[in-house]
Amino acid sequence: GAVVSQHPSRVICKSGTSVKIECRSLDFQATTMFWYRQFPKQSLMLMATSNEGSKATYEQGVEKDKFLINHASLTLSTLTVTSAHPEDSSFYICSATDRGWETQYFGPGTRLLVL
């Protein structure tokens, strides 16, 4: 149980294009999903928290218009990197919890490379 998937697992795009990453909870209803960014050999940096049906809460320093988050259903949240630039290249990981409980279950991550 508690499986979270992400799609795509890897994406390469040109600078200036937008990229959408999906995060799905496969066997539970995720009232809360989190989006993280991880740079090589570093820890995870929380970008935003999203509750189903509400606007996402962004961490300080994360651009809301750059990283659009939608949590339209209890099993799906999407992160759209708008007008991507090479500095947005990173490993993006989502996690999900049920009813705001403490244990977060993580997706396998999406590696984004912007050329």
Add this chain to the structure above:
Amino acid sequence: GNSVTQMEGPVTLSEEAFLTINCTYTATGYPSLFWYVQYPGEGLQLLLKATKADDKGSNKGFEATYRKETTSFHLEKGSVQVSDSAVYFCALSANSGGSNYKLTFGKGTLLTVNP
């Protein structure tokens, strides 16, 4: 604010050696504590957790005890295997308001086990 400090790696061991990865934390209130493991190119997997003082989390031969008096949650394994090679993250969970819990991560410790 909350913080997690874990021993910096990399840690290199021979198979069947004893493993300890130190983790200490600073938090207000009574956080829950977690160890997550990340294999190369993958997302994070929950390894074990403890939700209150003196609790011991255990899984796959790994264990860690929630020590409130020393604010520690050290990870141990009696006999490591090559397949344990990964990055290990210590984390704490604290209520961020409402029903959401945010994870605060340590920087991660890379473990390499040689045959």
